[in-house]
Amino acid sequence: MAGPVAGGGGDALRRFRRLADLTAVVTFLLIVVGGIVRVSQSGLGCGPGGSGTEGWPLCGGQVIPLVGNENRVIEFSHRFLATVVVILIGLLCWRAYKGLREGSGWAFRGSLVAGVLVLIQAGLGGLTVEHSLAEELVAAHLGTAMVLLGLLLWLSAKARSQAAVESGATTAPVRGLKPYAATAAVLLLCAIVAGGYMAGTEEEGVSDSGPNIAGAHLACGKMFPECGSGKFLPFGNNRLTDIHLTHRVFVYAATIAIIVLLSVAFARGSRDRLLVLAALLLFCQFMLGALNVWLGEHGPLIVAHLTTGTLLWATVISIAYKLAWLPSEAPSRERAPRAEASAAAA
Numbered sequence: 001m002a003g004p005v006a007g008g009g010g011d012a013l014r015r016f017r018r019l020a021d022l023t024a025v026v027t028f029l030l031i032v033v034g035g036i037v038r039v040s041q042s043g044l045g046c047g048p049g050g051s052g053t054e055g056w057p058l059c060g061g062q063v064i065p066l067v068g069n070e071n072r073v074i075e076f077s078h079r080f081l082a083t084v085v086v087i088l089i090g091l092l093c094w095r096a097y098k099g100l101r102e103g104s105g106w107a108f109r110g111s112l113v114a115g116v117l118v119l120i121q122a123g124l125g126g127l128t129v130e131h132s133l134a135e136e137l138v139a140a141h142l143g144t145a146m147v148l149l150g151l152l153l154w155l156s157a158k159a160r161s162q163a164a165v166e167s168g169a170t171t172a173p174v175r176g177l178k179p180y181a182a183t184a185a186v187l188l189l190c191a192i193v194a195g196g197y198m199a200g201t202e203e204e205g206v207s208d209s210g211p212n213i214a215g216a217h218l219a220c221g222k223m224f225p226e227c228g229s230g231k232f233l234p235f236g237n238n239r240l241t242d243i244h245l246t247h248r249v250f251v252y253a254a255t256i257a258i259i260v261l262l263s264v265a266f267a268r269g270s271r272d273r274l275l276v277l278a279a280l281l282l283f284c285q286f287m288l289g290a291l292n293v294w295l296g297e298h299g300p301l302i303v304a305h306l307t308t309g310t311l312l313w314a315t316v317i318s319i320a321y322k323l324a325w326l327p328s329e330a331p332s333r334e335r336a337p338r339a340e341a342s343a344a345a346a
Contacts, residue, residue: 010163012099016107017159019095023088023114024152028310030081031145035306037078038199039299045071046079049132056126082122089114092155104162110155117148135200142196146189149310150317157321165327174270174323177261181320184257188316191250192309198247199302201240216243217292224293251289258282258316265323274319281312 037043046065047055054061059076093115096107121144128137201215219240220227225248227234233245259282262275288305295301 010166012095013104013159013163016092016095016100017156017163019088019092020152020156020159023085023092024149024156024314026081026088027085027145027149027152028314030078030085031142031149031310032303032307033074033078033081034142034145035303037074038202039302040071040074042071042074043133044129045069045073045075046129049130052130056129079125082118082125086118086122089118106158107155110151110158114148114151114155117144117151120144121148133200135197138200139193139197142199143189143193146192146310146313149314150185153314153317154321157318157326161321161326172327173325174265174268177265177268177324178320180257180261180264181316181324184254184261184316185313185320187250187254187257188313191247191254192313194243194247194250195306195309198243201243216240216247218296219244220293222294222296224290251286255282255286258312261316261319265319270323272319272323274315274322278312278315278319281308281315284308285312 037045044055046059047061049055057079059065059079060072065072065076089111093108093111096104096111100107121141124137124141124144128134128141131137198216202217219238223230226232227245227248228237228241233249235242235245258278262279265272265275285305285308288301288308292298292301292305
């Protein structure tokens with residue numbers, strides 16, 4: 001019979017990991033619903049900028065808006081999911097404190113940091129409403145959500161890694177992968193935040209097809225990879241074009257970094273399924289970004305772009321944790337020889 005895992009027992013560690021996984025899933029849904037709020041122009045559904053507590057934390061002056069227009073319902077659904085995330089992170093802190101105190105201080109400390117991040121996220125959400133969806137706040141709100149998702153995935157990966165270490169069934173990290181993983185993650189986060197900033201400018205400018213609100217999204221018209229004048233990166237034309245091109249530069253850099261990360265991991269012997277998933281998501285994300293420009297601003301494409309980008313972020317972060325930093329559980333086919341060797345030694 002396997003012995004208990006240090007730091008609270010195998011069952012406690014398993015329950016903590018499952019709760020972290022659930023919290024990560026709900027956080028992912030929160031991000032996607034945030035994209036739906038944006039494309040449906042429901043960001044101010046609970047009240048215009050400057051409405052004070054009537055617009056946030058209340059919604060149209062109500063704690064729970066039982067009646068209201070479609071935009072109010074969509075915005076409130078986003079806030080409801082945010083409340084669920086807060087509750088789940090509170091449960092994570094409690095479970096880490098009660099069941100994983102000795103030898104697993106990382107669980108409690110990480111959960112506390114997640115609690116701080118979700119409170120910052122809530123505050124940024126309130127400021128975003130109060131300041132009429134200012135682009136700096138929109139970008140910060142999205143970036144904080146991604147960091148929170150990455151932390152939750154780390155808590156889950158760390159719990160799985162600790163259980164594997166205690167059972168003696170681990171695989172070593174891929175040699176020399178850390179700098180490639182870190183570079184890919186940082187550049188991808190920058191690309192996502194720059195995309196959030198671009199989304200925050202949708203009240204500015206006009207599209208090339210008429211007096212429709214476009215912002216930086218269509219600052220290059222419907223040209224990709226060229227921009228407007230037919231040049232590749234014509235910085236300096238105007239503010240909206242520069243914002244759009246900044247997002248593209250980060251996308252190009254992140255794409256190259258992720259390809260290098262996957263290539264190095266594969267060349268050094270890893271055949272983890274996450275590598276294939278990351279490659280597929282990267283291709284889909286790049287094509288969705290291109291289609292968003294070629295076809296103009298379409299709500300479903302924008303939500304799909306955000307959803308795929310978030311999945312790509314989660315996958316790259318998981319690759320970094322699993323293959324570059326943390327030892328993980330060995331595949332079942334590798335466990336048998338180890339068990340036989342242990343039996344022979346006994």
